[in-house]
Amino acid sequence: MEFKVAGGRRTSFGDASDVGGVQSRLSFYSNSSDVDVSLEDFEQFAMDRLRVLKGIEEGRTRGRKAEEIDALVVDLWRKHMRTPNAADIATKDMVSHFVLRLAYCRTEELRRWFLAMESALFRARFRAESPESQRKFMEDQKLPYKAISSTEFESVKEKLGQVARSLNQPVPTADNTFYKVPFEEVPELVSARRVYLQRGFAFVPRDQLASIVVGQFRARLSKALALTNRLWTSTIAVEEKDRLTPIVEALSMRYLGADYSQPSKGFVGLQDLDNLAKNSFPLCMRHLFFNLRHEHHLKFGGRQQLGLFLKGIGLKLEDALNFWRSEFTVKLIRRLYILNLPRWLVEVVQMTTEKFDKEYGYSIRHNFGKEGKRVDYTPYSCMKIITSTPGVGDHHGCPYRHFSQENLRSVLEDQQLSSRTVDAVMEKVRNRHYQLACATTFEAIHGCPSDGINHPNQYFEQSRRALQGGGQAENTSSSNGLQSVPLPAHHDPPHPVERGTLPIPGP
């Protein structure tokens, strides 16, 4: 099968005006040579390739035949992989392939998907090449297939003729080249009885060469993916699961529809976060926030507790993604250097992580109800935080409940609370009235009474009101984001709880 462009001319991938003499653009991607590409291009490359692969998947799920997929791929490739300068296509091809290879190496399911889509892509591209460049490609790749001798052809001529006629094709002559390959390498030809089989060997006509080469491509990529995965898992300890995995996962989330159409009613901008944290976050969130700032890392429990709180105070989804991304990327890059990946790839991952995470950061989107069960997750209440059980290395939970006395005291003193206030707070903690302790802290910091603290977001809201003199909310997002803080819609409705009526059992 040949591909025709509008003019009916046989075409190959890439720019049709491609200068002659350029060596075959196809690749088995066996080497990652250094390339010179701007960082801006990297993420775009990976995204574009993902669009091609997703397009192939869609075609497959619609039950299209291999030939139809081939034609589809030509379109997809032209649409998404074109570059302003035709000579850059090879670079874009290689870079995007390796980025996705990394992202899709981690689980059996991802590997299988990537393998299937890349093989379909390769097949279509190979078939679109001229016979001359196909032969050249096979020579370059040192594929071990030799055409059968004329003697051997004579011995199986009759059978080859039967196969051809069973397919309504012209009977082959000695001029037609046949390759003898193990049947395992051409499953699609075996399936459809498109080859003559003799004692385990398939006699493959030259025009079916794509099947053999795709078989090779698939086998090599399959091995490479397993190897990449092994490097990945062996180098990254289990402890990194919380940190790295979500980011690489984000790269492989196969969700492509940009879901930014929904206007987000955020009232807090990213640039305001540091100030807000200092002045209006309850101790639990303050602690998480600054810990993340210093360590560039939070375990899952902490991420959830802080992330939902930030959502609750009106941090926009985009800003939340940006926030988390920038904190984690620092760590990621360090890990990638340890993996000893090519320099350019580290940069790719850095860039694509930022962009991909922005678009696909699954768990963040999840919390915003944009992924998974699409439940809009509710920020944690004090009760939930107090009754949580943080483990070693965790920073979530309620400081009044979970910190040691010394630790809590020093933290409170850092807030420049008087020793009398600190004593009062510690007294409430000893009596297990953690929410009262939090309220006492609030009153000391803000110099005004609190309505009682049942929810971190309620603390924040009261704080904003106190600091702004409780004026009418202006319903606009602004540069400092501090003027208007209506009660965020997403946290638990504050239950009117009488002060001190919630003693929590101690350990």
Added chain:
Amino acid sequence: MEVDEGSAATSTAGQPMEVDGNPNPAPPAQQNEFSPDYLKLYYGRLFPYADMHKWLSYGHDGKHTGCDASFFSRREFSFTLEHDIYLRYLSFHDASTMEAAIREKCPYKIDIGAVYNVDPSKRTAYSNVGGDKVFSPAERELVFDVDMTDYDDIRSCCSGADICLSCWPLMTVAIKVIDTALRDDFGFEHILWVYSGRRGVHCWVCDPRARRLTNEQRSSIADYFRVCKGSEMNGKKVALTGPALHPSLLRAYTEVLKQYFEEKILLNQSLLASEQNFGKVLDMVPDESVRSQMRNKWHSSLPSKDEVNSKRWKQLKQLLEQGKSKGQVLRRCVEEIVFAYTYPRLDMEVSKHMNHLLKAPFCVHPKTGRVCVPIDPNNCEAFNPMQVPTLPQLMDELNRDDTASGQKQKDWERTSLASSIQYFKQSFLDPLARTNKAELESSHRAKLQEMASRPSLNW
């Protein structure tokens, strides 16, 4: 280790049971009767544990250099116990632990699954590690399952679970066609055919190359054997396109199908005698004039009962051959009818996936009491499912001359199972052992070479 109550019970069960010591079981009222007591005796005295272990070890028996001692223990077995209690992911360290478990549990059915990357009974330990250590099948025989129920639309002698000598030739055809193709087309040599105990046959292809096939490659082989497509709703069930048959189909047609259709199936199933039957055949003719000509002719004339089918087949063939001028469609029609009524119909799913389970040879079918004995493909036309040894029959044989002939004879040698086990050993295990040895040696050499020249890894 101290023997606790549980294993004490096991070891008692593991003792060879003395049939003579007990009052002989009363001869069954019905020859086919199946009883758990008989089954226990069968597992105690006749089941060929050592041979099964030899087969499934593929030479990994600790004697060769480079053999893998864990190989057998990574094989999944499953037992179906009385009351349909189903135990999956069993594994056994060696022949004697397998024997002890089978004797103790007395399974109504034993299934053999894949060889996994880790011991299947310890699979949960690997479920959370992630990455490549996930519990997954490492190798598996290429298997085929042919079941008579898949032929129900062309059988008029019986249906469902029943079989008779009128429809059994369909299984003979399946064995001949698939066996030849596996050898001549795919180059396999170690092929074991087994009676399923009731209404079909199983095939185990055990060549190293077959065991290493990926699911995709398995699918491609299963598809290679697929000619019948469509359902009852779809009159045309076989579509042969092009002016010639693929060599594999042509061989099947000329060497097996044509003869079996004309000499057996056509007559046994009386395909052209009644209107109901010949209606189905005529539905496959894509030419209305041929169909109506035949209908009129067959309605008006009533040839003698014996030859009605052959005569009408000749008439139909003749008309279709004349119709060759009308083009390819009609030309292929004779062959299409023959293929539709004789070509093997596989249970595709069984063949396509490595982790599919298949009943072990030498099981006893709990409904028929018949042993799942191997079938020699070179002599499969002589195989009669009605004469396969049953449990009561075997028990009877065991008791009959327990003392008469020399005591040196093994139990199985004195029963009608002897020829089956003999065949299993000599025609299947012995050639397989030679291949195993060569395979282990060459993979050992390859491993040494690889270690000597490990290339720098480029991900």
